[in-house]
Amino acid sequence: MHMRKQPDKAQAVKVKQQLKANLSQSGFHFTQQRATVFEFLSSVEHHPTADEVYLAVKNQLPKVSLATIYKNLEALIEAGVASKLNYGDGSARYDIRTDYHHHVRCLQCGKMWDIEPTESSAWLKSMKSPAGFQISDYRLELLGTCRECRK
Numbered sequence: 001m002h003m004r005k006q007p008d009k010a011q012a013v014k015v016k017q018q019l020k021a022n023l024s025q026s027g028f029h030f031t032q033q034r035a036t037v038f039e040f041l042s043s044v045e046h047h048p049t050a051d052e053v054y055l056a057v058k059n060q061l062p063k064v065s066l067a068t069i070y071k072n073l074e075a076l077i078e079a080g081v082a083s084k085l086n087y088g089d090g091s092a093r094y095d096i097r098t099d100y101h102h103h104v105r106c107l108q109c110g111k112m113w114d115i116e117p118t119e120s121s122a123w124l125k126s127m128k129s130p131a132g133f134q135i136s137d138y139r140l141e142l143l144g145t146c147r148e149c150r151k
Contacts (some may be wrong), residue, residue, distance in 0.1 A: 022081050045113055076134060105144075106145055109148070112141075117140075
């Protein structure tokens with residue numbers, strides 16, 4: 001599992017304060033469970049399923065339930081500090097990034113990673129859409145096989 005670089009202590013305090021503020025503004029309390037879920041999402045490069053989050057968080061909080069993980073993921077989404085990805089593989093995946101970006105997904109293991117959007121969307125305008133359909137936005141998911149699955 002690829003891990004993101006962890007922030008230094010000053011950054012970690014700032015991130016925690018921002019998380020508290022976002023949760024509070026959305027009507028949620030800051031809890032150790034929410035903080036642990038958020039920290040796990042922040043620590044991985046791929047976009048885990050709720051089950052993956054549960055297994056990771058359970059190592060730190062043994063009494064946590066899967067239902068609690070789902071509730072905390074939804075609270076983080078409503079607070080605008082995480083996003084939920086519902087693509088065609090049937091399992092929702094969770095992303096700490098809420099900015100505009102795209103994804104690659106491994107067709108074997110189902111893991112997803114971020115890719116940055118291109119500067120130009122001219123290629124989008126060249127696509128033919130059904131008569132009368134006006135395109136307002138797009139999301140891009142590239143499919144393939146990750147390095148670990150190709151081994």
